[in-house]
Amino acid sequence: MESNRQYLTKRALLYGTFLSVCWGPVAAQQYARANHVPAQHVRTGILLEQVLKEIASRINKKLVYDARQLEGKQAHTARTGLPPERLLAEVLSETGLTYRIEGDLLVVFPGDVADGASSNPVIHQQMTVQGRVTSGEGEPLAGVSVSVKGVATTVSTGINGQYTIAAPEDATLVFSLIGYVRQEVPLSGRAQLDVVLQEDNQALSEVVVTALGIKREEKALGYGVSVVKGEDLTDAISNNWSDALKGKVAGLNLTQTGSGPLNATRINLRGDRSLDIAGNEALVVIDGIPMINGRVSSGVDQAYGAGASGVDKDIPIDFGNGLSDINPDDIESVTVLKGAAASALYGSRAANGALIITTKSGRKREGGIGITINSNTSIQDVLRWPDWQYEYGQGNNNRNADGDLYYSYQLSEDGANTGSTSSAFGPKFDGQYYFQYDPTVEGQSAERQLWQPYTDNIKGFWRTGLNLTNSVALDGATDRFSARASLTHTKNEWIMPNTGFERIVASLNSSAHLSEKLQVNAKMSYTSKSSDNLPGTGYNNQSIGYFMIFQNPNVDLEWYRPTWKQGREQLEQIHPFSSYIENPYLIAYEMTNGLKSNTVEGNLQGIYTFDDRWSLMVRSGLNMRQDKRDNRRPYNTANFPQGYYKEQDVYFFESNTDMLLTYQNKITPAIDLRASLGANAMRYESKTNNAIARGLLLPGIYKLSNALEQALADNDLQRRRTNSVYGFVNFSYRDLVFLDITGRNDWSSTLPNGNNSYFYPSVSSSYILSDIFSLPEAVSFAKARLSWAMVGNDTYPYRTAKYYSKTSFPGSAEAPSVLHNADLKPEISRSWEAGVNVALFNNRINTDVNLYAITTENQVLSVPLDITTGYSSAFINAGEIRNKGIEVMLSGSPVKNDLFSWTATATWSTNDNKILSLSDDVEGEEQIIATSGTATLLATVGGSIGDIWGYGLVRNSDGQVVFNGTTGLALQPSDITKIGNAYADWKAGLVNEFQYKNWRLSATVDGQYGGILYSQSHHKMTEQGKLRHTLLGRETMTVIGEGVVMNDDGSYSPNTMPVPIQTWYADYYRRANIETNSFDASYLKLREVRLEYNLPVSVVSRWRLAGASIAVYGRDLAMISDFPIFDPETASLNGATIVPGVEMGQLPTPRTWGVNLRLQF
Known part of the structure; x- marks a missing residue:
């Protein structure tokens, strides 16, 4: 473990020293040459x-x-x-x-x-005019020419769109900027004049960052891309900035477990293409270098683990992933490459699309170096609670000699003990008095106490969260050198007591023209993250979600304080109602999951321009991350009666070295050519070291040397390499027709010789219809695009040969249980995409539509084998998956004038996934994708990835539920069936922004329709009578199921057989009944709201500021959904795999309210 830390430190110091040596003298030299x-x-x-x-x-x-x-x-x-x-x-x-x-x-x-400038203007009374020029989206515009009509006086707006000019009181000011409609505004004696410039319908095409960090005009692209600007990521800041992408990108699906402050994210584009549920995530690239965004299991591979035994009887912990460590204030833009043609140049790693993150760089500013201070303070509370019932208390329908329901904590003169059950089928709260628990004696009360509910006995556990994020950035540039440095500190106290994290992110981005031919760019960032405790997730004793399920209405939360019995500290906890349910404060303060994480990411790039045609780019980047984790479990817990301690060291390293030779020329007066040839070498390594003390000699001392028995140790090492060559050719014909051809060949170390080389090409084209044809005047711009691509994907290491692994016991090893395959082939995806982009009425309305189809074959599957072979399963190539869908983006500006503007952007997408074939070796043509509890994601021919299978209800041909005529219980089917699919039928988002003078209001609403979510929490709380819907039948203590019974002649008649209430809920909503515990996952959320005020120029100039703004914001403020637990936006965490469609002991979703202050100098 120590050697890993030393290795990480040495690498970081070496990289930092190299940058310092390079850039120290460069900065001074370039400043001298700037002019x-x-x-x-x-x-x-x-x-x-x-x-x-x-x-x-x-x-x-x-x-x-x-x-x-x-x-x-x-x-x-x-x-x-x-x-x-x-x-x-x-x-x-x-x-x-x-x-x-x-x-x-x-x-x-x-x-x-300058239009009519005169050297002899008429003299009028002069005045000083100040103002700010912004775009229709409310963004400040720099470089706007502001002139007095008829006079040679001209000034330009600064970086914040501000200007000051001397003009006669009755003058007309002229505002002009390439790409925007020129405006002439009469002054009419006004000393303050703010102007909004509208985009010109002849404006140049937007420049976007594509694969390999290459900037291109969007009109030239033959595939659809979505771009989210950096400022749109910080309107309502979140612990994980990727939350800001929700509702803004068509075809993007973000899945999160909702399991704590770090909340790891699964990024999916255009549906699942692989039967490996963990192999469908998009690549994330920062400034041209792929980043490490994977998750490593805390050692537990099932979210359902109540009563588990052995080393793995703990619960999964969400330690986050690399994506959440990026500082959103450092992001310039995020380009989403959804199609294979868009991301093919990144090879197999981008088979599922890519997110291209471009970070901010230094800009030339008036006055030299610019300073930006950004401060966010936010609080969090719980968005929504389950609908608990507080009308009946603890009990199992226990009755006294008179036949009345009663309650007794332990044996009393009223009857036997009823206080050890977790069910709430006891007496109604109606002013009675019973012998109950008395915390002062830690036992039965001496006198009968009022039988009453404690309606805050779950909500009261949660606190108001606090998040403080402060950042400072310095940037500047000369004609030959630019640099930006930033430092960001985040302190989070999450809504669960004693949980949260602290994070520091430091970054440097610089660029220098060392000579007329050589440009060098360098970027480096360091992230330090630590937490004393992150919450466990899943359905297990160590999860606070488990406690919320089992807490009874008549139990006061304060009875659990203090955590330990007096005189028995660290030996015996207070949990008076069941030895199986842990004290919630023991979970929060004693069962801790610590984290110390360090990440270094950077790249060094040189661009040598030989002449106006030839250039060479060489780039080397690295990404290193090390997590040191620990899990502490005290004495006297259900799964760890003698305590438990675990240390886990996780280390990632990846390097990428690229070379790209480019030729560009106008080969004829009508045709432009750009051609590139490149190569990439990728090296990846991950290590995981675990050390476990399965019991502690002394309570409360968490060291491996305090192990009750010899500590167990195991480790995992994975290495992989990929070498690649690639090339592309871009043709442009009179800026009317564009054609791109790409090709890449990868050689992967994870595939066997003979199959480890795979080539994939792509072709895409774009046609500017508005310039080719004479279209109606209402059409400002029209473009059609078409693309086709093929991309390969390799597999995980060590599947092509026989490897032995160590066990937890020293000196031992075990043979593999999975048969290797020396003939594995790469997965191959083929896709096509067609789209159209149309702008109408001087760009007031803009529509972008994509249609796509993706087919993936040669899936790498694990199929079961007869145990007599010595193996339980084997790896094979088989299966074919098809995805097809539509993506729509519609934006417009219903109102645009000098004082007020309103812009709106709507997105909508749908994806149809179908399994076309599986292997003949797969029995019954079925393949288990994932299991969580009793819910199974099962792949079948003709079905879809995400199909949830399990036991349901028996129904007749009319769809009515069939009951047993004797017992009154629903008939139970003998086989599992498809209950639904985890993925939505469609997803949509709507972003509105209103600008009035210096005020800006933005709001984002998004949602989805369709899909189902299985809820383990609903099953258990219904079985125990905790939810409001279980009040049905309380008065009669019986329930009659709605449905039919089968008569002897095969006909059906209505069911009239009553069932005891507790039996009814335990049977109808049993854990194995996936149908009755699954719910529509549709929702509509008010995702973001921000109200911002930019201080006028007249104010900020007095304070010697370049700009200042203050804003209030909110995130996840409201939700409409039929899901009965906390939030349908959830999934279960099985080790490191996020499994959609399943809820297991969900934690509450935070609602955020915040204040943002930004100062610019």
Whole structure:
């Protein structure tokens, strides 16, 4: 364990030292050279557009221009070694064009943009005018030209869209920016004038980050992408920033266990493509480098574990995953690549799509270095509670000699003990007095006490959570160097007592043009995360969810305080009603699950531009993470009577080295070409070391040296390598038609020789219909796209040869129970996608529609074998899965004017999954995907991944439930059947944003329709009479089931047979009856709300600020759902695998209210 930590530390220090040595002298040198363009020779006879792109690239600017104004124009000869102003002036001479440099932009525009400027303006009374220019979405616009009409006076807006200009009282101000509609606004004596610029229907196509970090115009892409801007991720900040993607991306499905503050997320795009439920997650890429986002089991592989025995009788712990450690304030944008054509260049790892995260970099600012301080303070409470009943108390229908229900804690003169049951079928709360528990004597009360409910005896356990997140970022840039550094601290106190975490994230992102040809980029981040306690999840004694199920209405929560009996501290807990149900405060304060985690992620990239056609990119990145975990279980617990202690060390390491050679040229006046050839080498390693003390010599001392017997140790090591070569060609014909062709070949170490090499190509095309055809005037823009791709996927290590594994006992090993397969082949997915994007009425309405179909074959399955073979199962290639679906995005601006704007974006998606075939070796053409409790995700030919199977109800041909005419109980089927599917029929989201002057209000609503969720909590609380729906039949103490009985002649008649109430609920809602304990998983949530006020320029300028805003926000504020427990957005955690469609001892969902303050200097 220690060697792993030393290795991690050495790697981090080496990487940090390297960056420091490289960048220390570079920063000073680049600052001195910032005002000069490197020596170069601009040739005659080449296109002006190409020359301007080259100059913009070399001075680290983004070129903004109207392509129609440059069409056919050639560059003039320019001398070498000139400052940027002189060089650009010579290049643009005699073209009628001029330029302006604003921040990161090099803007080229017609020279008459000042429109009627006069050198002899009429003199009027002058005044100072201030204001702010924003986009229709409320974002500040930098680089807007603000001029006085008819006067040569011109200024530009700063980074926050602010400006100050001197103008006559009756002047007209002109606001212009390439890509936006120019506005002329009469001043009319106003000293404050804020303006909203609307996008021009001729605006340039949006630039998006695609595979390998390559930036491209969206109009050129032959596949659908979704882009979420960084500011949209921080409107209502969450412990896991990926929550902010919900409702904003069509086709994206996020599944979470709802099991604590870290709340690991399963990211799925366009449905499950593999029968391995853990093999359907999208790749996450940060600045071109894949990140480690996996989960490692805490050692328990089942969420259902009540009464389990052996080493694995503990419960799963959600220690989170790498995704939640990213600081959302560092994110510039998230590009979601959903199709295989979009992500094919990442190889087999992106077979399920990819999330491309681009982090923020330094920007050129007025006044040098910019400072941003961002502070969030939020509180959390519980969104919704189950509908418990508090009308009847503890009991098992116990009656006294007079036939009346009674209660007695322990034996008393009133009767036998009824206080040890977990059921609530006792007397009604009606002013009676019984012998009850007395906490002062830790036993039976001396006198009868009032029989009353304690309606806060579950809710009162939970507290108001608190989350504090503070960050500071410094950034700046010169013409040749840029850098951004940030530090973020998060302190979380979750809604469950004594749980939460602390996290520190430090990051550095820098870029430098070391010469006229060489650009070097470096990025590094470090995350330190710790927690004294994270809650356990699942249905087991150690989970607080288990306690909530078993708590009775007549039990005061305060009776569990203090945790230990007086004089028996650390030896005997207070749990007066059952030795099987743990004290909730013992669970919270003694059964702790600690975590100390360190993550280092970074990359170093060099780009060498040989000339205006050839360039070479070389990049190396690493991702390292180490978790040190511990589980503590005290004496006198149901599963660990003599205590328990476990240490777990988890270590991940991954490195990726890329090379990409690129050629680009205008091969004819009409055709542009970009071609690249690249290679990648990936190295991955994970280690898990476990050490377990199955009993403690001395209570309360959690050390391996305190083990009752010799501590057990085991470990797991996995290594894998993938070498790849890839290439792509992009063609553009007059910016009207675009064609992309890609190919990649992977060599995977997890597959056997002969099958470890697999090639996959893709083809995609885009057609700008609005430029090709003459469309109605209402159509501002129209594009059609089509793509086809094939991608391979390998398997887990060590499946192709026979390996022996260590056991928990020293010096021993065991033979594998699964037969290896030396002929395994890669999974292959083939997909096609077609889409259309149409903008109407000057971009006031925008529609984007995708249709796709994906077929995956050669699934790697584990099939059962006859035990006489010496193996229980074997790996084979078999099975074919098909996904097809539709994704729709509709956005619009119903209202847009100078004072008020309203924008709305709606998303909708549906996916149809079908299993086309399984192996002939699979008995009955069935394959178990996952089990949790008695619910089984079962794959069958013709069915779907996510189908939930189990026992249900026997029904006649009319769908009526059939009961036993003698007992009155529902008939039980002999075979399991399909009950439903875990996945929704469709998902949708709606984002509204309203902007009025300096105020902004945004709200996100999202939901889903269809799907089912099996609830273990509902089964148990119904069986015990804890939920309100079990009040049915309390007065008569019997229930008559709604349905029919079969007559002797085969006909049916209504059921009239009463059943004792406790028997009824225990049988009809038994654990094995998946049908009666499964519910519609549809929901509608008010996901996010934010009300923000940006302080006016006149205010912030007095405080010497560049900008300031204050906002209040909320997350998960309201929900509509028929699900009877906490939240249908849940899943069970089986070890490291998130199993959808199953709820096991769910914890409450937090509702968040917060305040955000942002200051910019």
